[in-house]
Amino acid sequence: MADDEDKPKRHTLDTLFHVYCNHKVIPTELDNEVFNSILLSQLDAWLEQAKLMPIPITRVQTGLIYMRYKKWRLEYEDFLEVLQQLCSDTELNYDEFKETLIAAGPPTGGTDIVVVK
Template sequence: MADDEDKPKKHTLDTLFQVYCNYKLAAAELETEEFHSILLSQLDSWLTQARLMPAPITRIQTGLIYMRYKKWRLEYEDFLEVLQILCSESDLNYDQLKETLIAAGPPLGATEVVVVK
């Protein structure tokens, strides 16, 4: 029987969240710092890769929702709330939205190797 460690691991919503939190960082940010919260641009990149943007979700819509939090970066719990708001405003199913984001996978063009634990 093969060890579980030999099997390829699949991403979950929270592991992909961590990947996107550290994707396309500004040059001014430290390369060695790891972020655990997501920027609006990173969220929009993820939604675009999942083919949810520009329809049924728009950048204006995510921007207006994001501004409600009055934070530069959103923690995972805030991110889940944003997804719920997007679902209610866009008539989407919450569980299907999460599955679509998971299916989109890590960012295309990301240069770092992603390790899923």
């Protein structure tokens, strides 16, 4: 069992969500602030890294869906709803879509591991 602890852990959709929530955040007065919700720009960056943007998904599509929530940041549950809407709009398979996002990995090839409690 000790060998399992030494192996790098594979990201899941929710761990990557938290990585992207804190990617390219404009510094604020609160240096240690950690975000648990995602901005539209962070979602678009993730889709670009997964090579899902600009085809089959466009910034217009993500923007229109995102703005329905009338919030600056979306929680994980809202994020999953956005993914479902994007899949239905583009006729992509939802499970394959999520796997593609996971396979894209952390932003710009980073290796940061986020522990989700």
